[in-house]
Amino acid sequence: MYCTPHAVQYSYMAKNVMQLAILSTQRVVLLLWLLHAPAAADAALTTVAGCPSKCGDVDIPLPFGIGDHCAWESFDVVCNESFSPPRPHTGNIEIKEISVEAGEMRVYTPVADQCYNSSSTSAPGFGASLELTAPFLLAQSNEFTAIGCNTVAFLDGRNNGSYSTGCITTCGSVEAAAQNGEPCTGLGCCQVPSIPPNLTTLHISWNDQGFLNFTPIGTPCSYAFVAQKDWYNFSRQDFGPVGSKDFITNSTWDKSVPTVLNWAIRNNGSCSSITGLAPACVSANSNCVNTSNGVGYLCKCSPGYAGNPYATGADGCTNINECDLRRAEPAKYEKLYPCYSGSKCHDTEGDYKCKCRFWHRGDGKLDKGCRAIIPWTAVAAVATLLASAFLAALLLYIRRERKRRQRKGLFDKNGGNILRNVLNIKIYSEDELNKMTTNYSNMLGNGCFGGVYKGITDEKQEVAVKRFNPRDEERSRDDVVREITSQSSIQHDNLLRLVGCCLETDVPRLVLEFIPNGSLHTVLHGAGRNMHIPLLARLDIAVGSAEALAYMHSNIGHNSIVHGDVKSANILIGDNMEPKVSDFGASKLMSVAKYNKWSVFGDLNYIDPVYTSTGDFTDKSDVYSFGVVLLELITRRKAKYDGTSLRVQFDKHYKDDDMRRKMYDQDLLSDDAQPHCLECLDKMADIAVQCLRNNVDERPTMAEVLEDLKKLRESAKTHNTYPTRVDGEGKPDR
Incomplete structure (x- = not known):
């Protein structure tokens, strides 16, 4: 049985007692880096000629x-x-790199090691100790790493004992350790990824007495070190006496790693918060900023200048010639230093200008910032007016003829001749849509795919006409035919029905059945937020919506479909509170969505985070979005409320019964059957949390979600001591 990884921290006094017992079996290599702290200097040093750079x-x-x-x-x-x-x-530390801009020095520091002999007893271990003085501190961009099996390593960061941390690794054998390249989470390798500021000491030690007292076969050595973040990649071969192949042999140690130190001006005045000046910032066009690690400041070149702010003359901060950089490397610098069309770059001291070309004025740094100066604008306007009057009649004729031909072409392009023969679809002309919607005067809603308008057909049927926004790419005839045919084949009581379509426009327009009561989002959070909705009614909404999505995901004519934009605003509520899943503007064949990196334009509060990070959208992504809808049903809170994510807040309190139940809609708990109501809400919460799991493979399918909700509804009906319907005044009908 293996232990899980632990981060260990002890008080300085308790840990010192432990270490005194440990040192009897350890050999500690102690390196004292004594960088003498200077007295406060009155001014910056003036270097002599010939100093090597x-x-x-x-x-x-x-x-x-x-x-x-x-x-x-x-x-x-x-x-x-x-x-x-x-x-x-x-001192004795080899320098790898010095950064003036970041105030960093990359150096090589020793690796602490501890090996075992053939009898599985520990040989004397090497610790590592490094003491820093001004101007150096250990940077927060490092992380503490320990490698080995059954290893406990400690890191002390301050001489006064105010910071001590460590980590534990366990593994029964090499095969039980993490795989090569996996994160260091305790199986053969552990890490403390966050190091605080103001650390002046790097002291690494071991505990091999009485805590983990056996050594797995094949793991003879343990190692510990402080290195810059993301430098180390775990490998099982690192257990050997040679250690990691990434360990560096330098002038001081046979095993070392790159470590980042922060440096700053700590003993030469202070940085003025008013003027931004400091004694060490000797270069013209430079200023100071307080360091984020310890006390002190760094010098920076002012905007528009580059160089060394600690030097004077040509070596200091000098003007950046942005125009030369644009010409030399346009791909890199034209976006950094823009000069838009109609202007030319001119360098100035500490900046640059984009002068507009002849007969233009304005600022070329701004897009469309150069405006033409045309003295004859009045003449051109009069000429245009006269020409327009002359061509009015001709243009009217041409427009009508072109419109007719365009409609005919679009009808054929959008597959009109084929769709005429598709059952259950009525083909409307553009003029018919204009008439039934009164020229699109009654908008019901607007989304990322377009607007929805109320209309009335000649048969007095109320419908909703969906007009899509034009897409960037041209939609092929086969795509249009396939999408409309596919949607027309989806026939389910809880799916919004496609009545017909219009093919005489750039993007086909859909005619859908009209649902008068609006969306679930409106009922829960909008105009109907004061309406009492009993638990059984909410279960009916959840079951009906799940049935619709499960039906879409099922093998409909060998073409399963994912919705792509499941949210409460896309679930419409009928007269008897029956749900209708709508908005198929985002839907796609499941095979196409999975293998072609389908782009989804849904509400970010509902979109699967796995899709946002990988680009892979599957039926489990719809399951995730439905989980958010379930949370809305049981809490009556928006997916994002008070600036907070409902999913995040519910997940935070999920395991705390009291806190979780406080998030439920308290209106439900006023019913007479409160104990069973709480039990039902808890089960709905369990289903929602399963849908929202980060691991896609651990999420249920919509069919499984539907089955669980049906069982829950049947259980709720057997305890039907609370209302099941909602009357017209928003009060329960008992």
């Missing part, structure tokens, strides 16, 4: 320097030329 392949920028009078106090660097190429050091 590189050591080997590493740049050494001010305030760092090599040699006498080349570095600011506490920023000295030694270039060890016994290597080829030479390697820079500060």
